Amino acid sequence: MGGGGTVWGTIIYDPELNLLYFGTGNGTFYDQSRRSPNGGDNLYIASLIALNPDTGRMAWYYQEVPGDQWDFDVVQPIILADLKIDGKARKVLMQASKPGFFYILDRKTGKLFSADKYVPVTWASHVDMKTGRPVEAANARDFRYSTNGKSFISPSPMGGHNWNPMSYDPKTGLVYIPEIENGQTSIFSGKSFLRAWDPIHSKVVWEVPMSDWWDRPGVLATAGGLVFQGTGTGYFCAYDAETGKKLKEIEIGTSVIAAPMSYTVDGVQYIAVMAGWGGGGWNFPHPESAAYQRGNEGRIIAFKLGGGPAPMPALLPPIQPIPQPPPLTASAETIKQGAALFAAHCSSCHANAPHTLTPDLRRMSPETHDAFQKIVLGGLLENAGMPPWNGVLSAADVDAVHAYLISISWDAYKKQQAAPNN
Secondary structure, eight states: OOEEOOOOSOEEEETTTTEEEEEOOOEESSSHHHHOTTOOOOTTTTEEEEEOTTTOOEEEEEESSTTOOSOOOOOSOOEEEEEEETTEEEEEEEEEOTTSEEEEEETTTOOEEEEEESSOOOSEEEEOTTTOOEEEOTTGGGTTSOSSSOOOBSSOTTOSSOSSOOEEETTTTEEEEEEEEEEBSSSOEEEEEEEEEETTTTEEEEEEEOSSTTOOOOEEEOTTSEEEEEOTTSEEEEEETTTOOEEEEEEOSSOOOSOOEEEEETTEEEEEEEEOOOOSSOSSOOTTSHHHHHOOOOEEEEEOTTOOOOOOOOOOOOOOOOOOOOOOOSOHHHHHHHHHHHHHHTTTTOOOSTTOSSOOGGGOOHHHHHTHHHHHTTOTTGGGTOOOOBTTBOHHHHHHHHHHHHHHHHHHHHHHHHSTTO
16 A cells, blocks of 8 residues: 655645645655556645645645656645636636646636646646646656666656745736756756746746756745845845846855745845755755855845845865775675665765765775774664664675775775875
8 A cells, every 4th residue: 555645845825715725745655556556546646635724624636646656746835826817817826836837726626727838848748628637648657667778757856846935926927936957867967947937828938047957946026026036056136027137146155945035124125035055855065056165054144225245154174185995805796786785775865975964985084994884784873863774784785885985985085196286
């Protein structure tokens, strides 16, 4: 029996209709053949749901991805708005979904008004407006969990739009989306944009490219015709809401991924943002980011007209060199086995890069190398966040992983020694 369908994203309330709206997560296991060998829609996973908060009864639901196979949860931010559709005023719910379609539904009944692609989509050709179901591409369910080598799917499991808040300006009628264009292959690649989307005509009005695919902070649109967004590279930017022209760029020296907020004190308007890196779907800051260059001390930065420059964090000291590793005595076959085990069990936490949230294992001290078995199997560093892997890995497995780490440590050490400054 499968599970999943958790609610971990935006929950929004309509006081006029007295309805509570939220999206649900993907199924567990991700692979539907394991979760539901006989297939089926796995009702209520990857769905939008409206509940009466007084009774807890469901008013309506709309399943965006029946029988989800691609980690396409539907917990992205929801916007409630009044739109004129086919000449009639409608109270709608809008969502730029992870699976790549921009949905507009009647928020009282759940009736689907439109579902159009706002990023490249390969898993489905379109959404059938009569049934509300996506029309899956041929062999789409082989793309992610396959034995024939196929692995491409777009959007990737990171989605065309993830949890990062989007914003709507009723004056321009545009929705401003921090979105991603990338597919799932053996190596992530792609690009990201701040994109202004016309929900009525289902088209992009303007877009601003971000520094890279990992840079897609939340967005705030204000009544003054401005759109605010930070960057992972440590800037805070203001754009013209109608044209996308950059009007102001302020260096703050801290990576931003959260959405800005607006408030007033004694008649003075402020724009503030919780600055800091994390929660974006990767386990280390990229070298171009402010978090990599200046550290990741979280702070709240507020702006007003006529305000002074933002205080800048100091640059981090140079990265310490990789120490000489212990001798590499393992066979090539053992190292290959260790690489596979590391990729399967360790790589999601240990990126083996500078400034990561977990130790760079190429920089292990002689004491850490000596205690490797006790750390991995015995839980020597459990209180520091490294759980024991006994019952999952054998002692021989751990030796193979250790051999692999020694091997890549020597590769990095030799490259370091050959650098011109050494």
